[in-house]
Amino acid sequence: MDERHPLIGLSTTELRSALAAAGVPEKAAPMRARQLWNWIYVHGARDFGAMSNLAKEFRALSADTFSLARPEIVSEQISNDGTRKWLLRSGGQEFETVFIPEPGRGTLCVSSQVGCTLNCRFCHTGTQRLVRNLTPGEIVGQVMVARDRLSDWPSTGESRRLTNVVMMGMGEPLYNFDNVKAALAIVADGDGLALSKRRITLSTAGVVPMIPRAGAEIGSALAISLHAVRDEVRDVLVPLNKKYPLAQLLGACRAYPGLSNARRITFEYVMLKGVNDSLAEARELVRLIAGIPAKINLIPFNPWPGAPHECSDWAQIEKFAEIVNRAGYASPVRTPRGRDIMAACGQLKSESLKQRASERMAEFRSAELVRMPS
Numbered sequence: 313m314d315e316r317h318p319l320i321g322l323s324t325t326e327l328r329s330a331l332a333a334a335g336v337p338e339k340a341a342p343m344r345a346r347q348l349w350n351w352i353y354v355h356g357a358r359d360f361g362a363m364s365n366l367a368k369e370f371r372a373l374s375a376d377t378f379s380l381a382r383p384e385i386v387s388e389q390i391s392n393d394g395t396r397k398w399l400l401r402s403g404g405q406e407f408e409t410v411f412i413p414e415p416g417r418g419t420l421c422v423s424s425q426v427g428c429t430l431n432c433r434f435c436h437t438g439t440q441r442l443v444r445n446l447t448p449g450e451i452v453g454q455v456m457v458a459r460d461r462l463s464d465w466p467s468t469g470e471s472r473r474l475t476n477v478v479m480m481g482m483g484e485p486l487y488n489f490d491n492v493k494a495a496l497a498i499v500a501d502g503d504g505l506a507l508s509k510r511r512i513t514l515s516t517a518g519v520v521p522m523i524p525r526a527g528a529e530i531g532s533a534l535a536i537s538l539h540a541v542r543d544e545v546r547d548v549l550v551p552l553n554k555k556y557p558l559a560q561l562l563g564a565c566r567a568y569p570g571l572s573n574a575r576r577i578t579f580e581y582v583m584l585k586g587v588n589d590s591l592a593e594a595r596e597l598v599r600l601i602a603g604i605p606a607k608i609n610l611i612p613f614n615p616w617p618g619a620p621h622e623c624s625d626w627a628q629i630e631k632f633a634e635i636v637n638r639a640g641y642a643s644p645v646r647t648p649r650g651r652d653i654m655a656a657c658g659q660l661k662s663e664s665l666k667q668r669a670s671e672r673m674a675e676f677r678s679a680e681l682v683r684m685p686s
């Protein structure tokens with residue numbers, strides 16, 4: 313066990329306190345914190361020894377006291393379309409992160425939880441029960457790992473590969489609000505990872521009471537997993553709708569701060585054959601979002617073993633898209649990326665299970681037995 317204090321994921325204030333606690337004089341702490349921040353988040357330093365502009369004693373103290381460890385990479389898969397998926401492990405649990413390269417940009421799809429509570433019918437992650445929330449360090453750590461593997465340091469480079477972050481991996485980010493907020497503040501910090509809030513999109517299945525807080529306190533772009541235009545259908549596809557029905561959800565969207573044509577809400581709509589893909593539903597969609605600056609991402613359903621749905625026919629997707637588009641909304645049909653490595657939207661899942669307290673106890677006891685001299 314590494315007993316050193318992890319620095320990745322600490323806010324600047326927390327970093328200063330950690331330095332003070334390690335004995336760095338109060339006057340020097342703010343400057344030391346700034347220097348460390350720059351090494352960690354601009355240069356991706358993994359080793360205090362390499363921080364050449366810091367005094368030797370301070371480097372030695374830091375190396376003894378602090379850790380720059382990222383989540384461990386369990387596996388890396390590369391799709392034939394260039395998409396990369398990493399299975400990461402931290403604190404004994406596993407979660408996935410996906411990098412999607414596109415011409416002129418690269419998007420990292422970041423997880424916020426191990427597993428998920430929401431059970432959306434068409435989503436593979438929904439078949440994995442919630443194990444736990446990820447910490448700020450584990451969320452920021454996904455960006456660090458991606459930049460390490462892509463050789464994408466410094467983060468401020470002109471031709472950096474990772475340009476956007478979407479909170480669209482495993483989990484519901486608004487059910488892990490505090491940790492997601494803390495992590496995104498670090499990701500967006502202009503003196504560090506420097507991905508501006510406009511390049512960060514948080515996607516929610518519709519945790520309505522948290523949407524105003526997301527707008528006020530996180531301030532990223534917002535995406536809504538809409539997927540249906542009538543409550544009867546959405547209740548089945550996204551069971552959270554029973555708690556927060558469409559009228560409430562769209563009300564929260566209308567009130568989201570800072571919306572304009574340049575800052576639109578993205579509505580995600582998974583195309584499920586015979587379930588939500590009729591042209592009448594396309595027209596209803598347009599009525600429903602009237603007045604909201606919006607873009608509609610039509611996502612062809614990505615299959616997974618045992619999934620209860622099929623993807624709509626391509627011709628139907630195109631007709632649906634045309635109706636939305638004619639009404640004045642951008643309605644790109646998302647090209648599925650990374651399907652061959654189960655990295656596409658809604659395909660992520662890990663083997664981690666929530667242990668019952670009794671199981672944890674049993675493991676603890678057997679470990680004790682091993683350690684105890686007979």
Ligand code: SAH
Binds near residue numbers: 484535615
């Ligand atoms: N909790 C977040 C997760 C985002 S996942 C949220 O609900 O917004 C990114 C998008 O992929 C979501 O809109 C999600 O509903 C959608 N999705 C899930 N499973 C899918 C699948 N099998 N095929 C296509 N899209 C899927």
